[in-house]
Amino acid sequence: MKFKQGITEKNIIVKCSADKILPFSLVFGIYIILFGTISPGGGFQGGVITASAVLLLYIGYGYSTASAAVKQEVLRVCEPLGATLYVILGLCGIVLGSVFCRNVFFNDGKIGDLVSAGNITFMGWTVGFKVLTGIGFLILLMLGLLAPEFKKTKDPDYELMVDEEDEEEGGDE
Amino acid sequence: MSKAKQAVAIISVIVVLLAAVYAVVFAYRNIPVTYDGADTNVVDLYNDPQSYDVSDPDGVADIIVKENLDKTMAVNNVSAVVFDWRGFDTLGESFILLTAIAGSFVILGIHRKKKNAGKEENKE
Numbered sequence: 001m002k003f004k005q006g007i008t009e010k011n012i013i014v015k016c017s018a019d020k021i022l023p024f025s026l027v028f029g030i031y032i033i034l035f036g037t038i039s040p041g042g043g044f045q046g047g048v049i050t051a052s053a054v055l056l057l058y059i060g061y062g063y064s065t066a067s068a069a070v071k072q073e074v075l076r077v078c079e080p081l082g083a084t085l086y087v088i089l090g091l092c093g094i095v096l097g098s099v100f101c102r103n104v105f106f107n108d109g110k111i112g113d114l115v116s117a118g119n120i121t122f123m124g125w126t127v128g129f130k131v132l133t134g135i136g137f138l139i140l141l142m143l144g145l146l147a148p149e150f151k152k153t154k155d156p157d158y159e160l161m162v163d164e165e166d167e168e169e170g171g172d173e
Numbered sequence: 174m175s176k177a178k179q180a181v182a183i184i185s186v187i188v189v190l191l192a193a194v195y196a197v198v199f200a201y202r203n204i205p206v207t208y209d210g211a212d213t214n215v216v217d218l219y220n221d222p223q224s225y226d227v228s229d230p231d232g233v234a235d236i237i238v239k240e241n242l243d244k245t246m247a248v249n250n251v252s253a254v255v256f257d258w259r260g261f262d263t264l265g266e267s268f269i270l271l272t273a274i275a276g277s278f279v280i281l282g283i284h285r286k287k288k289n290a291g292k293e294e295n296k297e
Contacts, residue, residue: 037252044266076278083271090260101260103253106246117248120256123263130267134274141281 018060047131082130
């Protein structure tokens with residue numbers, strides 16, 4: 001079984017289309033997260049759409065640029081933070097005298113406003129934040145195995161193979 | 174031996190399928206239709222769900238929608254169900270994702286450790 005090499009060649013067509021699609025995917029995904037409670041969509045779908053920006057970065061520019069643009073440590077910390085925020089917002093129902101995940105802050109805004117559904121809106125945002133960071137971190141983890149500076153040798157573990165081309169490409173960018 | 178097992182399996186599958194077909198035909202012929210959604214005015218229901226007329230006996234779904242919006246004080250019924258009535262379900266879904274990412278981080282963490290170790294060695 002061959003060990004697949006990651007994307008190293010930068011085709012101009014792929015690069016330009018990644019440039020064009022990336023801001024639209026970011027804006028569209030964040031829109032779906034924000035308006036998930038009053039329109040079709042939701043946290044999961046918007047989070048996955050937003051996390052596809054990482055994949056577009058990898059397709060257009062390779063793993064080095066993608067991992068430099070998106071900090072893995074920040075995503076790793078932010079994902080459990082989103083889950084914790086969801087649990088805290090769910091516990092607000094118990095604190096204010098009802099059951100878990102009860103809609104409590106409902107007397108704000110008119111119908112159709114961004115913040116009009118009470119606690120449900122914020123819970124949808126936390127789910128979107130959590131899925132965004134989690135899927136982005138997962139994509140970066142899996143693409144790390146395809147990174148071109150790693151090559152499978154006779155040992156079961158991966159050894160570091162630093163090529164001169166990679167260093168030059170990193171210097172140009 | 175294997176042929177006998179295969180024959181038994183095929184016969185049992187056929188019997189189950191025949192029973193299912195019979196049940197579907199029986200339900201289609203004998204069980205009356207209580208709600209088919211013919212008299213539901215979706216536009217009025219969407220525009221003004223609080224004051225929609227639910228006196229129609231065909232409007233069970235309207236009653237459900239109105240009660241749902243009254244109890245949860247939400248705007249969208251789907252988000253009310255997902256985040257209020259079934260909040261534990263959403264919590265479990267997000268924790269499934271958290272567990273999957275934690276597992277893949279543990280498995281693929283070898284790669285990250287190797288990478289960092291290699292960089293440190295090169296720097297030294």
